[in-house]
Amino acid sequence: MLGVNTNVNSQVAINALAQNEQRMSTAMNRLSTGVRINSASDDPAGLKVASRMTAQINGLEQAVTNATHAISMVETTEGGIREISNMLHRMRELAVAAQNGTNHAKDIEAMQAEFEQLQDEIERIADNTQYNGINVLNSGADRTFAIGALGESLRVNLFDFQTKNAAVTYAAADVTNGSDKFTKADHGFSNGDAVVYNHGGGTAVTGLTDGTTYYVTEISGNDFKLATSYDNAVAGTVQAITGDGNDAQTLTKVSAYGGNIDKTTISVNSSTNAAAALTVIDKAIAGTDGSRASLGAALNRLNYAVSSLGNTKVNAEASRSRILDTDYGAETAELARTQIIAQAGVAMLAQANMKPQSVLALLKG
Template structure:
């Protein structure tokens, strides 16, 4: 018998250490709910699990992307619903004006409503946005919606311009454009139906501050005593006591800009309607503008307008149908992505998550072994004391 080395105690201690390590790991797994808490637990399983987690998170984000895309489409389609309503009203008015039961004065009033409706079409086009992106100005081309967890898993969307000019229900009118500024800049537009006016002249440092029409030159003259701004010129023109003159700031014009003297001839199409000018990501750099709505001032013009408005309605219908088809596609996409995410999550769970029932069995076993090992170590530590019996 030996007392320097207690082999029995060393054996009991080693087994108790192994049991305690296993018990610690069981407690870690039970508390975290994970079978793999570190790479050492299962190196290959960890690598596979992380790849699956990347796919799962990508799929879940793709679902959110598709939902955002549906929101964008619904915003555009909702605006086009009102565009349809406006076009239907314009068609109704054109049909009304095409009947010679109306007088010329009646058609003037009908034309006024047509003009306002055309302006509203372009206003809707200019202002319909989603996340600051303009949807109906024609700049939303080749937009990619990422609907998958990996690169290049996307669908494209284009939305055509839906302003009055693009739909063919805006017209050009007699008057002047870019008045008060350089010809390349936005300034004041002046719509003129007064046939006695053939030119417009802006004069500064003159003795008066009003608008007159010179009978000898058929010129509308805007006089100012000092240097003025576009807003001041605009107010002076709109205070003109004659008939048939309407002025306003063109899109992009700054009313506070100082203007200079100029003389501009009045053209039969001097004020033109135009579609919006767009930049990257649908940004509108110059808003769509309506000089006047489609002409319904005569029976022949109104009759032709009916056909033109029908074509505009077809364009809007085609755009809405396209948007509706893509929305339905995205609904199916979301369902597919959700199923894929669910199945992949289940697969990842089988690799990464702990089976709580099985691990509780291991924990109970290790707990009993730890208690037994502790008791046996205590007994083994008592064995050398029996040697004292030999010394009596």
């Protein structure tokens, strides 16, 4: 049918051009940004998946950063312990040498002077070794490192390397047996600290054994509880107590040395004292070696964690790329196709607009 009021062919051409323009615009956006999904309408499901994977990748990146910082802290700690270990070995040499019957009194004085200097330096290292402003050798505190994208963590005990820890008295009034807790202002303990209970010659707290090592847990202000093992302390499994004990009982924090190695405890100023010091130093060396081994195991785990996180991140990025990134081969072909169709559409629109003019030929005839 010939008509002039409605040009159907022109409307069809205009509609086809509009649709083609949209497809061409999408192809140009993808080519210019390098991203396949530039708006939610491009691929709603793909956008949701890509967003979730982006969150995972960001979490993995932060976990890698956390783990590398943890490695630095543990390496700093282990480095300080290594120097302490070297000095303990030198102290042991002096303790052995001081027992030799060929020593002159001046020799003993010189050995004792060096021995005391080493004790002072060990204490200085313990008090001043820091990472990011955190003392790592004089608290014995646990550090929890977030090493996973979903908040997985690794708990590491940094141990206490102070040369002396004094016994702290806990009166019966400081013990609350109904809730298994001890109370002392400024007790100075951290979760996981090893402490030795001593009843002081009186009635022991029911549930605790004199001379036994326990582990601090569930610290809340001035209150804390005890566990029978480090693992139980971490898990929050407390030792039940049903009695208050007496007013002379004590808790003594246990250092990594297994005892005190300060000037008032050991010396080499006589053959007898040197022999006693040798026993203490051997125990301290064993404790120090155990601490280093524990930190070494943690370092290995952290290094493996960084490697695993890196691999997971690469795979996650590759998966997201397949969803989110532009396929330049496909999109350049799409752009060329839509440009050709646009040119053809414009030509056909011109032809459609010319069609009503054929009516004039009929009218002239």
